[in-house]
Amino acid sequence: xxxxxxxxxxxxxxxxxxxxxxxxxxxxxxxxxxxxxxxxxxxxxxxxxxxxxxxxxxxxxxxxxxxxxxxxxxxxxxxxxxxxxxxxxxxxxxxxxxxxxxxxxxxxxxxxxxxxxxxxxxxxxxxxxxxxxxxxxxxxxxxxxxxxxxxxxxxxxxxxxxxxxxxxxxxxxxxxxxxxxxxxxxxxxxxxxxxxxxxxxxxxxxxxxxxxxxxxxxxxxxxxxxxxxxxxxxxxxxxxxxxxxxxxxxxxxxxxxxxxxxxxxxxxxxxxxxxxxxxxxxxxxxxxxxxxxxxxxxxxxxxxxxxxxxxxxxxxxxxxxxxxxxxxxxxxxxxxxxxxxxxxxxxxxxxxxxxxxxxxxxxxxxxxxxxxxxxxxxxxxxxxxxxxxxxxxxxxxxxxxxxxxxxxxxxxxxxxxxxxxxxxxxxxxxxxx
Numbered sequence: 001x002x003x004x005x006x007x008x009x010x011x012x013x014x015x016x017x018x019x020x021x022x023x024x025x026x027x028x029x030x031x032x033x034x035x036x037x038x039x040x041x042x043x044x045x046x047x048x049x050x051x052x053x054x055x056x057x058x059x060x061x062x063x064x065x066x067x068x069x070x071x072x073x074x075x076x077x078x079x080x081x082x083x084x085x086x087x088x089x090x091x092x093x094x095x096x097x098x099x100x101x102x103x104x105x106x107x108x109x110x111x112x113x114x115x116x117x118x119x120x121x122x123x124x125x126x127x128x129x130x131x132x133x134x135x136x137x138x139x140x141x142x143x144x145x146x147x148x149x150x151x152x153x154x155x156x157x158x159x160x161x162x163x164x165x166x167x168x169x170x171x172x173x174x175x176x177x178x179x180x181x182x183x184x185x186x187x188x189x190x191x192x193x194x195x196x197x198x199x200x201x202x203x204x205x206x207x208x209x210x211x212x213x214x215x216x217x218x219x220x221x222x223x224x225x226x227x228x229x230x231x232x233x234x235x236x237x238x239x240x241x242x243x244x245x246x247x248x249x250x251x252x253x254x255x256x257x258x259x260x261x262x263x264x265x266x267x268x269x270x271x272x273x274x275x276x277x278x279x280x281x282x283x284x285x286x287x288x289x290x291x292x293x294x295x296x297x298x299x300x301x302x303x304x305x306x307x308x309x310x311x312x313x314x315x316x317x318x319x320x321x322x323x324x325x326x327x328x329x330x331x332x333x334x335x336x337x338x339x340x341x342x343x344x345x346x347x348x349x350x351x352x353x354x355x356x357x358x359x360x361x362x363x364x365x366x367x368x369x370x371x372x373x374x375x376x377x378x379x380x381x382x383x384x385x386x387x388x389x390x391x392x393x394x395x396x397x398x399x400x401x402x403x404x405x406x407x408x409x410x411x412x413x414x415x416x417x418x419x420x421x422x423x424x425x426x427x428x429x430x431x432x433x
Contacts, residue, residue: 012132015192016141019084019128021185022121023149025091027246028178029059029114031156032098034247035265036171043168044104048379052372054111060247061368063115064122065361071120072357073215075127076350079202080195083124083353088186091117095182098175119364123356130344131197131352135412139287139341146337147279153246154272157265164262197413201349217351218358223420227346228359231339233400236363237393238300238335241307243367244374245327251375255383257315267320271328278332287333287341293405296338300398303330304391311387335397345408348417 033055041051057063067087075083094113101107125145133141156174163170218224245252250264258264278299286295306326313319339359347355377386408416 016129016144018188019125020145020148022125023145024152026118026122027149027152028156030246031153032174035160039168048375052375055247056368056371058111059115059118061364061371063112064119065364067116067119068123068357068360072123072354075124075353080124080128083120087117087121088182092182095175095179099172126340127353128195131195140284142341143284150275157268161265197349235339238397239363240366241390241393267324271324274325274328275332278329282333283337297402299330299333302326304394
């Protein structure tokens, strides 16, 4: 019996790691774009608006939003495995177009396709991982996706430093490495089983909910509506800042006085290394054991302080290191990790992936709207001019997540579903202190 339990645990972690690679691919795509934007701009003679469109229609914003909007309901209808079996095929097509892009139109198409694939894949991966994880280790398993998301940029920026002498050819090679990772991940995933919770729900209802049925349930049940408002406040507001940081951070460093591209990239390697370490040592090891409210609050507050230092403190080595380490640690234990966990916990099985899709859509739309104008605003009014917007968004996410932390820790998903959708909690179905 003990051997079977150990084998099931090992199999569960293998599935978690294989599915979590969606997050490595997503983050890797964003960094591949971030480190190549200036090179593409020079190659094709693009203005700042054209660069903003590339960023906003990519995996960082509208492209991923479209994929999430489509993939979430399809994931509830046809299963989690349906999405993560086919999304990477579309992704591989997109990155190949980027590798061989010879025009702005070809490059834009590549970014849109990879974005759609990423949006569909990430919503399915967070859902699948949480549904297959043991209740007492759910944060550890969900945190694996966050860990993969942070390792992707760290490796991406390291590769960017190594291939920098190759200019645009080096950027094409970074996209090529993502193709190889996606192909290996797709092959490994083919042998994974369907989510047991989704399969049980489908068998009890004879079929999964329709595409529109999942969306209709999301917007007609009070438990779903209030959970979506809470998670929008936690994730979408925070991600509007993180999205600009992810793709435009080298330009932000330049605005802060760091003009060396190599130094910009090495700061990012440090930042994402801190994110990876904080995800493992902080979120994965602590979020199943200690107060989630205080863990979230402390990490979100650190993020606010890190950005305040970068924006308002005179630039220098201490300021830059404080930002890279502080923001890195904050991202590792903060809003995105908790969003992946809470979104899986607060929705019933038949709505879970659709909720991921709608919320991911909303978050990436906000990122996309700002991304269109961010390069121009940064050039015209500077980092201090954008400071109030950046800090306001982060502070709002800090307050919302801290005040309304859900009471779901240590409970299995079926128990949470009974509590939230049953008559006993009908009057207050979303958050408890």
